[in-house]
Amino acid sequence: MPKGNWREFDDLSATPKSSCNKAKTPINLQSIRVQRIKGGRNGKTVTVITGLELNDFELRNVLKQLKKYGGTGGTIKQNSLELQGDQVAMALDFLSKQGYRPKQAGG
Numbered sequence: 001m002p003k004g005n006w007r008e009f010d011d012l013s014a015t016p017k018s019s020c021n022k023a024k025t026p027i028n029l030q031s032i033r034v035q036r037i038k039g040g041r042n043g044k045t046v047t048v049i050t051g052l053e054l055n056d057f058e059l060r061n062v063l064k065q066l067k068k069y070g071g072t073g074g075t076i077k078q079n080s081l082e083l084q085g086d087q088v089a090m091a092l093d094f095l096s097k098q099g100y101r102p103k104q105a106g107g
Helices: 056-070 088-097
Strands: 032-037 046-050 074-077 080-084 102-105
Touching (some): 056 074, 056 088
Antiparallel strands (some): 032 046
Protein backbone atom coordinates (compact mmCIF):
# COMPACT_ATOMS: atom_id res chain seq x y z
CA MET A 1 0.00 0.00 0.00
CA PRO A 2 1.31 3.44 -0.84
CA LYS A 3 1.93 5.85 1.98
CA GLY A 4 0.24 9.21 1.59
CA ASN A 5 -0.34 10.49 -1.95
CA TRP A 6 2.74 8.90 -3.49
CA ARG A 7 1.75 6.70 -6.46
CA GLU A 8 4.66 6.06 -8.71
CA PHE A 9 3.48 3.20 -10.88
CA ASP A 10 -0.18 2.72 -9.99
CA ASP A 11 -2.04 4.44 -12.83
CA LEU A 12 -0.38 3.95 -16.21
CA SER A 13 -3.25 5.60 -18.08
CA ALA A 14 -2.22 8.96 -16.60
CA THR A 15 1.12 8.94 -18.40
CA PRO A 16 1.35 11.19 -21.45
CA LYS A 17 1.14 9.57 -24.84
CA SER A 18 4.30 9.44 -26.91
CA SER A 19 4.67 11.63 -29.98
CA CYS A 20 5.25 8.66 -32.29
CA ASN A 21 1.52 8.51 -33.04
CA LYS A 22 1.39 11.99 -34.54
CA ALA A 23 -0.05 12.17 -38.02
CA LYS A 24 2.47 12.38 -40.83
CA THR A 25 1.98 14.51 -43.89
CA PRO A 26 1.16 12.40 -46.98
CA ILE A 27 4.23 11.82 -49.12
CA ASN A 28 2.86 13.77 -52.08
CA LEU A 29 2.34 16.89 -49.90
CA GLN A 30 5.73 16.96 -48.16
CA SER A 31 8.03 19.86 -49.01
CA ILE A 32 11.18 18.08 -50.16
CA ARG A 33 14.18 20.07 -51.35
CA VAL A 34 17.14 18.65 -53.26
CA GLN A 35 20.16 20.91 -53.52
CA ARG A 36 23.80 20.81 -54.48
CA ILE A 37 26.22 22.11 -51.82
CA LYS A 38 29.94 22.66 -52.17
CA GLY A 39 30.90 25.03 -49.36
CA GLY A 40 32.72 23.76 -46.29
CA ARG A 41 33.54 20.37 -47.77
CA ASN A 42 37.04 21.00 -49.17
CA GLY A 43 35.70 21.60 -52.69
CA LYS A 44 33.70 18.37 -52.84
CA THR A 45 30.15 18.55 -54.18
CA VAL A 46 27.42 16.99 -52.04
CA THR A 47 23.72 16.57 -52.81
CA VAL A 48 21.52 17.29 -49.77
CA ILE A 49 17.88 16.15 -49.51
CA THR A 50 15.81 17.83 -46.79
CA GLY A 51 12.15 17.80 -45.79
CA LEU A 52 11.51 14.06 -45.59
CA GLU A 53 9.14 13.42 -42.69
CA LEU A 54 10.26 9.89 -41.88
CA ASN A 55 11.45 8.09 -38.77
CA ASP A 56 15.04 6.86 -38.52
CA PHE A 57 14.32 3.38 -39.86
CA GLU A 58 12.41 4.67 -42.92
CA LEU A 59 15.06 7.34 -43.55
CA ARG A 60 17.79 4.68 -43.58
CA ASN A 61 15.78 2.57 -46.03
CA VAL A 62 15.27 5.50 -48.41
CA LEU A 63 18.98 6.34 -48.22
CA LYS A 64 19.92 2.73 -48.95
CA GLN A 65 17.63 2.67 -52.00
CA LEU A 66 18.97 6.03 -53.22
CA LYS A 67 22.57 4.88 -52.91
CA LYS A 68 21.81 1.69 -54.79
CA TYR A 69 19.83 3.53 -57.48
CA GLY A 70 22.56 6.11 -58.07
CA GLY A 71 25.62 3.97 -57.40
CA THR A 72 27.02 6.46 -54.93
CA GLY A 73 27.79 6.83 -51.24
CA GLY A 74 25.79 8.79 -48.73
CA THR A 75 24.91 9.43 -45.12
CA ILE A 76 22.25 10.84 -42.81
CA LYS A 77 23.06 14.08 -41.01
CA GLN A 78 20.55 16.07 -38.92
CA ASN A 79 17.45 14.48 -40.54
CA SER A 80 18.71 15.17 -44.04
CA LEU A 81 20.22 12.82 -46.59
CA GLU A 82 23.63 13.58 -48.09
CA LEU A 83 24.78 11.90 -51.28
CA GLN A 84 28.33 12.13 -52.60
CA GLY A 85 28.71 14.09 -55.82
CA ASP A 86 26.28 15.98 -58.02
CA GLN A 87 23.30 13.62 -57.85
CA VAL A 88 20.46 16.15 -58.10
CA ALA A 89 18.88 14.81 -61.29
CA MET A 90 19.09 11.22 -60.08
CA ALA A 91 17.60 12.10 -56.67
CA LEU A 92 14.73 14.07 -58.24
CA ASP A 93 13.97 11.15 -60.56
CA PHE A 94 14.11 8.55 -57.78
CA LEU A 95 11.96 10.53 -55.34
CA SER A 96 9.32 11.30 -57.98
CA LYS A 97 9.12 7.58 -58.84
CA GLN A 98 8.54 6.85 -55.13
CA GLY A 99 5.54 9.21 -55.07
CA TYR A 100 7.18 12.29 -53.53
CA ARG A 101 7.08 15.73 -55.15
CA PRO A 102 10.67 17.00 -54.78
CA LYS A 103 11.89 20.38 -55.94
CA GLN A 104 15.38 21.47 -56.79
CA ALA A 105 16.66 24.23 -54.52
CA GLY A 106 19.57 26.48 -55.36
CA GLY A 107 21.33 26.61 -58.69
